[in-house]
Amino acid sequence: MPRDAAHLATGPLPLFWSTRRGGRAWRCEPAPSGARDFHAGLPDYEPTPLVELPSLAMELGLGRVFVKDESCRLGLPSFKALGASWAIRRVLDERTACGEGAGRVTLVTATDGNHGRAVARMAHRLGQRAHVFVPRGVHPRAVAAIAAERAGISEVAGPYDEAVRRAAEAAAAPDAVLVQDTAWPGYERIPGWIVEGYSTLCAELDEQLAARGVGEGPDLVAVPVGVGSLAQAVVRHYRSLAPGRRSPALLSVEPQAAACVLSGLTRGARTSITTGDTTMVGLNCGTPSSIAWPYLRAGLDASVAVPDPATADAVARLASLGVSSGPCGAAALAGMRTVLGGAGAERRRTTLGLGPDSTVVLLSTEGVEANPPAP
Numbered sequence: 001m002p003r004d005a006a007h008l009a010t011g012p013l014p015l016f017w018s019t020r021r022g023g024r025a026w027r028c029e030p031a032p033s034g035a036r037d038f039h040a041g042l043p044d045y046e047p048t049p050l051v052e053l054p055s056l057a058m059e060l061g062l063g064r065v066f067v068k069d070e071s072c073r074l075g076l077p078s079f080k081a082l083g084a085s086w087a088i089r090r091v092l093d094e095r096t097a098c099g100e101g102a103g104r105v106t107l108v109t110a111t112d113g114n115h116g117r118a119v120a121r122m123a124h125r126l127g128q129r130a131h132v133f134v135p136r137g138v139h140p141r142a143v144a145a146i147a148a149e150r151a152g153i154s155e156v157a158g159p160y161d162e163a164v165r166r167a168a169e170a171a172a173a174p175d176a177v178l179v180q181d182t183a184w185p186g187y188e189r190i191p192g193w194i195v196e197g198y199s200t201l202c203a204e205l206d207e208q209l210a211a212r213g214v215g216e217g218p219d220l221v222a223v224p225v226g227v228g229s230l231a232q233a234v235v236r237h238y239r240s241l242a243p244g245r246r247s248p249a250l251l252s253v254e255p256q257a258a259a260c261v262l263s264g265l266t267r268g269a270r271t272s273i274t275t276g277d278t279t280m281v282g283l284n285c286g287t288p289s290s291i292a293w294p295y296l297r298a299g300l301d302a303s304v305a306v307p308d309p310a311t312a313d314a315v316a317r318l319a320s321l322g323v324s325s326g327p328c329g330a331a332a333l334a335g336m337r338t339v340l341g342g343a344g345a346e347r348r349r350t351t352l353g354l355g356p357d358s359t360v361v362l363l364s365t366e367g368v369e370a371n372p373p374a375p
Contacts, residue, residue: 016256016305017339018265019351023301024247030240031199031233035086039200042085044075048201050208050361053321056333060340061349063357064214067333068205071324071367076118078282078329078366079201079230083181084118086197087190091177092126106131107179108171110156110163112226112282113142114370115181120149131170135163137281142370159275161286182227182289191229192291198233205361217246219358222332224365225252225261225303226285228292234363235299249301249352253335255280259305261288261296270297279308282328282366302339302352310334318364329364336362 039045049069057065074081088107095105106129109119116132123130130151134143135158147153154170156163164180168187171178183191209218221238223231231252238248252261257276264271272287288296314330314337325333339348354360 016259016262017302017348018262018304019302020265020300023250023299026239026298028236028239028295028299031196031236035082035196036200036203038086038089039074039082039197042074047204047208048073048079050205050212051323052212053323055321056317057360060336060360061356062354062360064359065362066209066212066218066359067318067323067325067362067364068201069323069325070201070329070363070365071369076114076121077326077368077370078114078118079198080114080181081118081121082200083194083197083229084115084179085122087179087193088119088122088126088128090193091179091190092128103175104128106173106176108167108176109133109179109181110135110160110167111138111146112160112284113138113146114282114366116151117142117146117149119179120146120151124150131167131176133163133167133170135160137277137284139281142281159286160284161272181229182285182287183291184287185290188291191289195229195233195236195291198230199237201363202234202237209359209361214359217241218248218361219246220249220251220352220354220360221363222251222253222336222360223363224280224283224328224331225254225296226258226283226328227287227289228252228261228296229289230363230365231261231300232289232292232295235295239295239299249354250299251335251339251352252296252300252303253331254303254305255283255311255331256305256307258284258286259303260286262303262305264288264293265297265300265303279327280311280331282326282370283331302348304335304338306331306334306338310338313337315368319368323364324367324369325364326366326368326370328370329366332362332364336360
């Protein structure tokens with residue numbers, strides 16, 4: 001991925017919390033239709049659970065707290081299968097329409113774990129090959145899980161951005177296609193299909209909340225962020241709602257060691273940063289997706305970065321309540337605890353429009369099996 005696609009940050013982040021005005025008032029076009037019907041037609045599709053946790057609501061001083069539990073999505077322990085499956089279907093359909101669909105194709109990607117496994121699973125299911133580039137810091141069990149999907153593996157000594165660059169180079173080979181869940185200028189259509197795939201999660205959420213008596217929608221949604229593709233889908237969903245529907249506050253949560261979105265929001269420009277080590281392996285990304293950035297810049301209300309111990313506590317708390325959540329998924333709870341606790345909490349609560357009757361949704365994007373702790 002060309003790093004000149006974004007400003008290269010220098011110097012430390014001045015803040016681990018950023019807000020902007022006007023996020024809830026910003027509007028955009030809705031996501032194209034089609035992904036939900038495609039997913040519903042898959043043999044192992046069913047909506048993931050929406051779990052209400054009254055004890056968390058009491059702890060956070062809120063009315064209701066729900067967790068969207070993505071620990072088992074299409075047979076895999078993360079939401080990533082939604083984007084990978086829809087994008088690969090679109091890629092193969094396009095190749096067939098262009099007369100290129102007779103032979104097998106190699107689907108190439110880079111991953112911190114979950115996306116690569118999803119690409120490999122879908123490739124094998126459709127009779128295609130997969131080649132996955134894995135950066136440093138990914139647990140050997142996560143690498144083994146990708147290999148178990150019959151994918152070729154290339155381990156990269158550098159960080160995620162380096163693995164993406166290596167994957168892009170490999171995809172230049174004949175009969176190879178890059179299926180990457182981040183975008184940069186010149187490579188945006190397939191990442192856009194991946195984001196469209198994530199819209200199924202948001203559609204399910206609307207239906208599940210309505211069934212629980214929250215038809216007007218939540219007051220806030222907290223979403224973990226790596227390159228920002230899921231957050232893009234969430235922003236697009238909630239900022240394109242019909243008149244009369246609530247436009248909730250949207251909070252992004254990142255590791256302190258890899259807060260590329262927060263860095264960009266603080267500096268006012270899409271930014272590349274040098275990342276450090278974090279247990280939130282799937283969020284350890286140094287550059288926001290080019291197609292996600294305009295949505296995040298305009299549609300987020302706030303962004304927070306959290307340390308690894310905070311997510312470890314959140315993993316344990318969710319487990320005690322019966323929710324399987326890995327460090328990336330539990331980041332949503334860690335972010336809410338950070339925002340609503342400590343010095344300045346009341347000001348942050350007011351900024352986000354939260355009170356004792358508010359409804360909050362935490363997107364738990366992976367289960368504990370998705371990304372084991374680094375060895």
